[in-house]
Amino acid sequence: MKQLGPNLIAEKHAASRFFLALRSAGLLLIVTIVLAVFLGFVLGVRLPGMAAAEEEMKIEPPRQLGVTLVKDQPHTLLVPEQVRVALGIRKGGKDQIEVVKAPTATRPLTLYGSTALNPARHVPIRARFAPCEVVKIGQHPVYPGEAGNTSGQTEYRELLPGDRVKKGDILGVYFSVDVGCKKNDLLDALVQYELDQKIWDNMIKHSTALSDIMLDNQWRNVQQDRNAISRALNTLIAWNIPQEDIDALHEEAKKIAADKEAWFKTRAGRWVKREKQGVTGYDPDKENENPWGKVTLRAPFDGVIVERNGTVHEIIQDPTTNLFRIAQVDRLLVTAYAPEDELPTLNALKPEERVWTVQTVGANSVGGLKGRIEEIGYLIDPYQHTAVVKGYIDNPKEQIRGGQFVSCTIQIPPPQDVVEVPMDAVVEDGKYAVVFVQTDPAKPCYTMRRVQLTHRFEKTAFVRSKPFTKDEQLTAAEAEMGLLPLEPLRPGERILRTGVGELKAALLDLESRPTNEKELTAAAQRHRGK
Numbered sequence: 378m379k380q381l382g383p384n385l386i387a388e389k390h391a392a393s394r395f396f397l398a399l400r401s402a403g404l405l406l407i408v409t410i411v412l413a414v415f416l417g418f419v420l421g422v423r424l425p426g427m428a429a430a431e432e433e434m435k436i437e438p439p440r441q442l443g444v445t446l447v448k449d450q451p452h453t454l455l456v457p458e459q460v461r462v463a464l465g466i467r468k469g470g471k472d473q474i475e476v477v478k479a480p481t482a483t484r485p486l487t488l489y490g491s492t493a494l495n496p497a498r499h500v501p502i503r504a505r506f507a508p509c510e511v512v513k514i515g516q517h518p519v520y521p522g523e524a525g526n527t528s529g530q531t532e533y534r535e536l537l538p539g540d541r542v543k544k545g546d547i548l549g550v551y552f553s554v555d556v557g558c559k560k561n562d563l564l565d566a567l568v569q570y571e572l573d574q575k576i577w578d579n580m581i582k583h584s585t586a587l588s589d590i591m592l593d594n595q596w597r598n599v600q601q602d603r604n605a606i607s608r609a610l611n612t613l614i615a616w617n618i619p620q621e622d623i624d625a626l627h628e629e630a631k632k633i634a635a636d637k638e639a640w641f642k643t644r645a646g647r648w649v650k651r652e653k654q655g656v657t658g659y660d661p662d663k664e665n666e667n668p669w670g671k672v673t674l675r676a677p678f679d680g681v682i683v684e685r686n687g688t689v690h691e692i693i694q695d696p697t698t699n700l701f702r703i704a705q706v707d708r709l710l711v712t713a714y715a716p717e718d719e720l721p722t723l724n725a726l727k728p729e730e731r732v733w734t735v736q737t738v739g740a741n742s743v744g745g746l747k748g749r750i751e752e753i754g755y756l757i758d759p760y761q762h763t764a765v766v767k768g769y770i771d772n773p774k775e776q777i778r779g780g781q782f783v784s785c786t787i788q789i790p791p792p793q794d795v796v797e798v799p800m801d802a803v804v805e806d807g808k809y810a811v812v813f814v815q816t817d818p819a820k821p822c823y824t825m826r827r828v829q830l831t832h833r834f835e836k837t838a839f840v841r842s843k844p845f846t847k848d849e850q851l852t853a854a855e856a857e858m859g860l861l862p863l864e865p866l867r868p869g870e871r872i873l874r875t876g877v878g879e880l881k882a883a884l885l886d887l888e889s890r891p892t893n894e895k896e897l898t899a900a901a902q903r904h905r906g907k
Contacts, residue, residue, distance in 0.1 A: 442883040452861070453824040454813075454884055461821060464876035473874040474815060475799055477866055480791035480839060484832055486722070487786050488766060490713030492737065494683065494779045495769065499704030501684075502548060502674055506616040507696040509553035511687045512671065515546060536701075538685055542676040548701050549687070550673050556618060557670030560626060563609035567630040570602035619673050680705045683779070706779075709772050711735055711748060713785045714763035722789055723753055723766070730790065733768060737783040739776035745786070746770045794843035795831055796866055803830065803838055804877050809860055812840075813880055815871040823873055825884055827861040840866045 443460045447453040461467035516533040517540045519526045526532050536548065577595050580587055613623055632639050640646045684702035687693055693700070713733075715723060723731075734745035747770075754765035768785075770777075791797075803810050810830050813823040832839040842865050850862040866872075873880070 442879065444880070444883050444887070446884075446887050447822050450822070450824065452826075452884060452888070453822055454880055454887075456821050456823060456880070458821070461876070464879055466873060466876045472821075474818075474871045475802055475874045477796045477798060477840075477868055477870045477872060479842075479868050480795060480797040482797075483788035483790055484834065484839070485786050486719060486789045487784055488713035488715050488733075489782070489784050490711060490766075492770075492777055492779055492781045492783055493710040493712055494704045494706070495708050495710050498706075498708065499680070499683070499702060500677055501699040502677075502701040502703065503696060503698060504551065504553075504693045504700055505696055506551075506553040506556050506618075506672060507698070508692055508694050509551040509556075509672070511549060511689050511691045511693065512552050513550040514687075514689060515542075515548045536682055536685060538682050540682050542680065542682060542703065544676055544678050546676045548674045548676055550671060551693070552670045553672055554670060556613070556616065556672055559609055559612050559616075560622075560669045563606060563613065563623075564626050564630055566602055566605035566609055567626065570599070570606060571630070573598045573602050616672075617674070619675065622671070622673065674700065676703055678703070678705070681775075704779075706775050707772055708769055709777060709779065711768050711770055711783055711785065713766045713768075713783070714758075714761065715753070715766050717757050717762045717764060720753070720764055723750075723787070726750075726787075726789075730788075733785040733787045735770050735783050735785050737777060737781050739778070739781070750787070791839065792831065794841060795839040796842045796868055797837050798840055798866070798872060799874055800833070800836055800838050802872050802874050802877060803828070803840075804881050805830075808858075811861070811877070811881060812866065813873040813877050814866075815873070818871060823880065825861070825881060826864050826866070828866050829863055842867050 444454045444456050447455050456464075456466070458467060461472065466473055514535040517536050519532045519534060521529050521531065525534070536542070542548070573595065577599050580592060580595055584592060610623065641650060680703040682701055683704045683706075684699055686698055687700055731750040733748055733750055735748055736745045740746050748768045750766060750768045752765075752767040754767075757764055766785075798812065802812055804812075809827050811825050811827050814826050815821075815823055829841040829845075830838050831841055844865050845863045850864075851860065
């Protein structure tokens with residue numbers, strides 16, 4: 378182990394004595410400071426950093442705006458001219474005063490919704506005779522110069538949504554087994570009726586030689602034939618089978634009656650005679666050439682195809698499927714949704730006031746499209762709490778489509794017992810709204826009045842002018858908070874248009890200040906926390 382020299386040991390002892398002396402001096406200094414503070418507190422000697430005595434404490438009032446309270450007039454300020462100029466109340470030697478007046482403009486009520494096809498001007502074309510097969514789709518001409526025409530001659534393509542059709546144009550040709558069977562039933566009833574009617578006529582000629590029972594039985598057969606014809610005919614009409622297809626059955630019945638061998642010329646008759654009718658290749662178009670099962674659907678009126686379903690050789694199974702939907706789009710339905718709390722206002726509108734302005738994409742008019750409100754629904758949506766409002770708008774250029782978003786603005790007449798004021802003249806802090814009223818036009822004195830706003834707009838607001846009852850002026854909670862009672866604002870009264878926020882803050886500050894020596898002392902004690 379390494380041994381320390383005598384000199385090094387002496388130096389370490391000297392350093393230890395120095396640090397011990399330094400620590401003792403620091404402890405003595407701390408004790409001295411504590412003792413001095415204690416003696417100063419006991420003897421009343423003020424040391425640097427100690428709080429001032431009560432008699433030396435002075436409360437400096439905050440800087441004032443330069444306005445003063447008016448005696449004997451609660452919540453009223455006297456505002457000198459220089460302050461009015463600084464706050465913008467006085468400009469060009471004239472005070473910015475607004476004379477309260479009754480509302481002259483209507484208030485806008487905006488509802489949101491969408492457009493739809495006019496239910497009175499569009500119809501779905503359905504296959505009531507389903508199941509059926511699509512044999513052919515109607516043709517639409519594509520003239521030279523139109524998009525898709527490359528040959529320079531008139532071409533034809535299948536009808537598509539957006540194509541225009543005229544009343545009577547062919548929409549499609551369909552093949553239905555049920556239709557063919559029902560036509561056969563009608564034809565069979567026609568042939569049987571002609572035969573029974575001929576027998577009846579002959580029996581009438583020789584009725585004296587026949588019994589009543591035979592005559593009655595034959596007459597019953599005639600009546601059954603007539604009922605069978607009516608039943609088959611009514612079914613074809615209910616299926617919307619074209620009348621020309623039904624009329625063709627008369628000619629077929631005459632042929633069968635005139636030519637006893639006519640049936641053997643049909644496909645069934647040739648098959649009975651064992652004629653080979655098979656073909657080498659399957660052609661579905663040839664198989665569906667049987668006129669008995671064919672149905673031709675035509676356009677019921679002029680319009681635009683807005684929907685098409687089905688393609689050639691497709692089997693339509695569901696009779697509720699829309700094969701086509703044709704609409705006239707020069708007039709559209711507008712459906713908007715009104716909040717339930719606005720329904721009393723809408724119901725109170727006179728017939729000539731039930732007008733709205735519709736804004737949507739495609740409406741070139743800057744002011745929107747005018748339309749009338751035709752219906753206000755009686756059912757309220759339980760989730761959105763809205764009622765359906767319906768009306769119609771013209772669509773002359775047909776730029777607006779069904780399902781577009783729209784905003785509908787209704788100009789509501791102003792309510793009774795309100796006045797209109799500029800929005801800048803009202804100060805709201807979340808608790809209440811106030812205005813400053815000039816009771817005397819010759820004096821720059823302004824009284825703060827608490828008012829009730831009924832409607833708020835971008836630049837103006839409606840304020841209640843009807844007097845308040847005692848129960849309406851202050852609730853128990855508002856009275857406990859020290860709020861001002863509600864007061865009406867009547868037409869003809871003068872209110873400040875600007876600077877009302879600064880004046881309100883100055884008024885509250887002045888009314889909250891102590892006014893005598895006793896109140897000053899109490900304020901000083903509250904400041905010290907005693």
